[in-house]
Amino acid sequence: MSDVLAITEHRRGELRDVSLEMVTAGRDLADQTGGDLHLAVISGDVDDYASQVNREGVDAIHTVEYGEEFNHDVYTQAIEELYAELDPQYLLAPNSVNGMDYAPAVAEGLSLPLVTDAVDLAEDDGLTVTREQYGGKVETTIDVEEAHAAVTIRPAEWPQAEGDGDAAVEAFDADIDESEIQSTVTGFEEVAGGDVDISEADFLISVGRGIDEEANIPLIEALVEATDATLSSSRPIVDNGWLPANRQVGQSGKVVTPDVYIAIGISGAVQHVAGMKGADTIVAINTDPNAPIWDLADYGIEDDLFEVVPALIEEFGGEVPDV
Amino acid sequence: MKILVTVKEVAEVEDEFEISGDDIAEQYLEYDLNEWDDYAVEEAVQISEEAEDVEVVTATIGPERAEETIRMALAKGADRAVRVWDDDIESASYLDVEAKAELLAAVVEEEDPDLVLTGVQAGDESNGATGVTLAEKIGFEWAAVVNQLDLDIEGGVANVHRELEGGVEELTEVESPAVLTIQSGINEPRYASLRGIRQAQSKPLDVQTLDDIGLDADVLESPLAQTDLYEPESEGDATVWNGDAEETAGQLAEFLRDKGVVEG
Ligand SMILES: Cc1cc2nc3c(=O)[nH]c(=O)nc-3n(C[C@H](O)[C@H](O)[C@H](O)COP(=O)(O)OP(=O)(O)OC[C@H]3O[C@@H](n4cnc5c(N)ncnc54)[C@H](O)[C@@H]3O)c2cc1C
Ligand SMILES: Nc1ncnc2c1ncn2[C@@H]1O[C@H](COP(=O)(O)O)[C@@H](O)[C@H]1O
Numbered sequence: 001m002s003d004v005l006a007i008t009e010h011r012r013g014e015l016r017d018v019s020l021e022m023v024t025a026g027r028d029l030a031d032q033t034g035g036d037l038h039l040a041v042i043s044g045d046v047d048d049y050a051s052q053v054n055r056e057g058v059d060a061i062h063t064v065e066y067g068e069e070f071n072h073d074v075y076t077q078a079i080e081e082l083y084a085e086l087d088p089q090y091l092l093a094p095n096s097v098n099g100m101d102y103a104p105a106v107a108e109g110l111s112l113p114l115v116t117d118a119v120d121l122a123e124d125d126g127l128t129v130t131r132e133q134y135g136g137k138v139e140t141t142i143d144v145e146e147a148h149a150a151v152t153i154r155p156a157e158w159p160q161a162e163g164d165g166d167a168a169v170e171a172f173d174a175d176i177d178e179s180e181i182q183s184t185v186t187g188f189e190e191v192a193g194g195d196v197d198i199s200e201a202d203f204l205i206s207v208g209r210g211i212d213e214e215a216n217i218p219l220i221e222a223l224v225e226a227t228d229a230t231l232s233s234s235r236p237i238v239d240n241g242w243l244p245a246n247r248q249v250g251q252s253g254k255v256v257t258p259d260v261y262i263a264i265g266i267s268g269a270v271q272h273v274a275g276m277k278g279a280d281t282i283v284a285i286n287t288d289p290n291a292p293i294w295d296l297a298d299y300g301i302e303d304d305l306f307e308v309v310p311a312l313i314e315e316f317g318g319e320v321p322d323v
Numbered sequence: 324m325k326i327l328v329t330v331k332e333v334a335e336v337e338d339e340f341e342i343s344g345d346d347i348a349e350q351y352l353e354y355d356l357n358e359w360d361d362y363a364v365e366e367a368v369q370i371s372e373e374a375e376d377v378e379v380v381t382a383t384i385g386p387e388r389a390e391e392t393i394r395m396a397l398a399k400g401a402d403r404a405v406r407v408w409d410d411d412i413e414s415a416s417y418l419d420v421e422a423k424a425e426l427l428a429a430v431v432e433e434e435d436p437d438l439v440l441t442g443v444q445a446g447d448e449s450n451g452a453t454g455v456t457l458a459e460k461i462g463f464e465w466a467a468v469v470n471q472l473d474l475d476i477e478g479g480v481a482n483v484h485r486e487l488e489g490g491v492e493e494l495t496e497v498e499s500p501a502v503l504t505i506q507s508g509i510n511e512p513r514y515a516s517l518r519g520i521r522q523a524q525s526k527p528l529d530v531q532t533l534d535d536i537g538l539d540a541d542v543l544e545s546p547l548a549q550t551d552l553y554e555p556e557s558e559g560d561a562t563v564w565n566g567d568a569e570e571t572a573g574q575l576a577e578f579l580r581d582k583g584v585v586e587g
Contacts, residue, residue, distance in 0.1 A: 011487070070493075072465075095451070097487045100443075100504075101467035104420070104455035113546040114420060116452050128550070134336045134447055138347065139555045146546040182464040182498040189484070189492045203584040227585045239508035251488050260584050274488075281582070283575065284561065288338040290554070297561040299578060301571040311572035316585065 001147075002035030003088040007079060008053050009096055010044050011070065012188065015052045018094040018153075023161035025121065025153050026092050027057035032123040033089055036060065039167075042078050043067045047169070056163030062086075062172040072102040073181040078174040079106050085172070088148075090127065095152035107150040115142050116152045127151070135269055136292035155251075156274060194246040197254075201230035204258045206249055206276070208234040210265015210286065210305055214242045218321045219309055220264060226318025232256065234266045250275035265305050268293030285309070324374065324476060326367040327436035328401065329427055329454070330381045332392035333357040333447040345552045356392045359442025361399075363505040365512040367440055368400035370474060378402050382430045384423055386413065390528065397523035398515035405430055409532035415543040422543050424456040429536035431461050438481070439502040443468050454504035466497045470506040474499075 006026035008019035023039065030037040036059035041049045046063035054061060064078040079102070083091060091110075093103040095117045107114035119139070120130035127144040129151055198204060205227065207220045217237075224231045231247060238248040249256055251271040261279035266272060268284075268291055276282070277296060284297035285305050294300065301308050310320045332354050340351035356364075364381065371377035381396045381404045383389055393404045407426050412418070431439065439461075441454035458465035470492065471484035479499050484492040486506050497503070515523070533539060564574040579585040 011491075072467075097468045097485065100451050101455065101465075101485070104452040105459040105465070108421070108424070108456050108459040114452060114456070115547065116420075116450050132555075133449065133552070134334070134347065135449075137336050137340075137554070138342070138552055140345075140549050141551040143548045143550045144546060145548060149546075183466060184496045185493055186496060187494045188487075189494060191490050191492060227579065229585075235507065241511065245490075252486050253490060255489070260579065260582060283578075290338060290340070294561055295555075295557055295559040297559055299575070300561045300563050301575060302563055303568055303571060307568035308572050308575075311568045312575060315572050315576035 001087055001089050002033040003038055003086060004030040004033065004035060004090050004092060005038045005040060005083060005086055005088040006092040007040050007042070007075075007094070008049060009070075009094055009098060010049050013044065015049050016096070017160060018096055018155045019049070019053050020055065020160035021155065021158045022092060022094060022153060023053060023055050023058060024158040027161065028158070029090060029092070029121050029123060035089060038062060038086055038088060040064065040079060040082055042075055043070060050169045054165040054167050054169070055161040056165050057161060058165045058167040061167050061169045063169060064172050064174045066174065066176050069185050070098050071181065071183065071185060072098075072105065073183060074176055075102040076105045076109060077176050077180060078172075080109050081174045082172055083110055090148065091150040093150065093152050095154050099152050103150060103152050110150070112148055112150040113144055113146055114150045115144065117154050118151050119154050119157050121151065132270070135267055137290050154270065191245055194244060196230065196246060198230055198232045198247060198249065199254045199256050201256065202259045203227070203229045204232045204249075204256055204260070204279070205229040205262045205264065206232040206234065206266060207237055207264050208266030209236045211237070214240065216323045217242055219306075219323045222318050222321050223309055223313050226313050226316035234272050263293055263297075264309065266293055267291045268296060324376065324438070325378045325380060325434065325436040326370060327431060327434055327439045328360070328363050328367045328379060328381050328396070329439070329441040330360045330364065330383045330393060330396050331357040331442070331445045332383065332385050332389040333445050335446070342552060342554070345549055347552070354388060354392065356395050357442050357445050359444055359446070359505060359507055361512045362507050362509050363440040363442050364396045364399055364401060365510045366472060366505055369510060371400070374476060380405065380434055380436070382407070382427055384408065384412065384418070384426050393528060394520075394523045395515060397526045397528070398519040399513055400519065401526075403527040403529070405434070405529050405531060407531050407536060409534070411533055411540040411543060415545070417545045417547055417549050418543070419545045419547050420450050420452045420456050422545060423453055424460050425542045426536065426538065427453070427457050428460045429538055430531075431457070433536060437500050438474070439463065439500075441502065441504050443504045443506050454502050458502035463500045463502045464498045465502040465504075466495055467504045468506050469503045470509045472503065472509065
């Protein structure tokens with residue numbers, strides 16, 4: 001009962017990186033509880049995925065062969081049965097989009113306390129979970145005052161596990177009730193194609209909600225033109241329809257790795273950071289000294305973009321538009 | 324048909340703030356309609372405009388202050404509102420996802436909606452879990468992170484796109500009744516018109532206590548306790564250029580030239 005059960009993730013035939021992060025987070029926690037680390041691999045080519053997650057520190061891998069792709073009604077049933085069989089102390093799932101689709105249901109079904117989007121875990125006579133609040137401006141610690149809990153793990157927060165493991169891979173014969181499967185995945189669609197590929201650019205100037213209004217976008221466009229950069233943005237700019245979807249950097253947009261990334265009026269929310277933390281040099285222009293973007297920035301200007309951007313355009317001999 | 328939309332009033336923190344006890348000091352907080360719930364309200368209102376006889380009801384767990392936000396949702400086209408609050412909720416030490424879902428489930432039981440829309444997450448707490456927890460509690464099917472919705476009312480199916488990572492969407496058929504957690508960008512939330520704001524004043528806004536919805540204070544007991552709230556130690560070591568805008572822009576320009584990313 002001091003064991004940890006961690007759920008892995010795959011999509012369209014590929015194991016997702018977060019699965020290997022689950023191994024690291026799970027091993028860390030199991031070391032603290034003094035228990036074993038069990039992994040669950042559900043649906044798809046389970047043996048292939050099982051061999052990929054069989055890293056150092058894994059004690060057992062349980063596979064559930066059922067269907068190809070993720071389906072929350074299958075995952076929910078399989079995990080609940082596996083949990084009943086193994087009786088672990090803690091259940092870990094990724095805080096991915098699919099994790100958000102089954103973890104709360106599993107926790108509810110098993111009457112487990114749930115803490116989501118953990119950035120740190122400490123266990124000492126009870127679990128303490130660190131998570132962020134208010135868009136990453138503060139952290140909180142949550143104590144779990146029960147012996148068992150379910151926790152979802154923030155992607156890219158723990159390193160990926162390395163080293164070959166020798167865990168036994170066992171097929172778990174989950175009894176999936178088909179009548180409980182009330183949603184059906186009918187396909188996938190790739191979005192955000194089009195004329196530019198921001199993931200290829202060496203120099204990105206990226207605009208966020210700090211720009212305030214659509215009418216101010218030409219200001220950033222003028223800077224982009226004067227510097228021969230490529231224009232990208234955070235999500236709200238695309239949500240508002242001010243720029244097309246292929247400009248969006250982040251978890252649900254593109255992952256970019258330019259030499260220089262200038263974030264203008266972007267707070268640095270975790271889902272944005274997921275797309276740009278691999279940039280070589282990050283420059284922030286932001287009025288808020290507490291914005292999480294400063295955790296990543298190499299250089300920055302803590303000032304009003306409406307002052308700085310026109311001055312910058314002039315520096316490069318561009319024309320400052322009337323906005 | 325009836326659509327229930329959960330609407331949270333979220334707290335936003337000013338640039339400079341102080342912490343008092345285990346929360347941000349009240350004077351540094353501003354309140355607003357949760358961004359994701361704004362999209363959920365819009366989605367419901369659009370459905371009600373396209374089909375006959377659709378009632379849109381909002382549900383909020385929140386103090387009286389939240390009525391400003393609720394009126395905003397009514398001004399945008401919701402028909403009426405339920406707000407759950409009382410002294411016991413006010414003094415609960417930690418209102419966790421499970422407890423909130425329990426309260427919302429009681430509202431669902433009373434209202435008997437065909438569809439429940441929530442936001443993907445609340446901007447302040449970002450649990451990202453209330454909608455799916457609620458679905459499991461009330462025995463509805465669900466889908467999380469929905470960025471396209473096409474409702475087949477007669478067929479009892481919601482055809483949704485779930486927005487996955489990396490620009491991939493999953494196409495899913497969800498049997499109704501269902502809970503859908505709505506992602507930003509699914510539509511273009513309208514601004515409340517003056518007429519809408521005026522009408523909202525006379526739309527029903529019911530305040531219900533735990534007792535009214537048939538629950539007692541036990542449901543508020545949480546196995547979770549928030550034990551600390553602090554500013555994280557900055558992991559950054561950014562070089563911040565100082566001076567007026569001209570000076571800082573000059574420094575950034577020089578840096579970009581040195582790096583060789585900009586010529587001229
Ligand atoms: C499932 C999911 C997926 C998501 N995927 C993505 C994604 O792919 N990409 C993404 O970007 N987001 C994504 N998000 C949204 C994300 O959580 C944030 O809401 C978003 O990144 C915030 O964008 P922003 O930084 O532009 O806006 P805000 O967070 O509102 O920040 C605006 C910033 O501008 C600054 N500012 C304001 N005025 C000025 C001024 N005059 N001068 C200088 N600075 C100023 C403010 O200090 C603030 O820091 C996702 C969310 C979810 C739940
Ligand atoms: N106090 C509340 N009142 C009404 N709805 C809420 C409340 N808290 C959360 N919700 C709903 O649940 C969604 C997700 O919130 P959370 O799980 O806290 O991130 C929000 O977008 C709201 O729709």
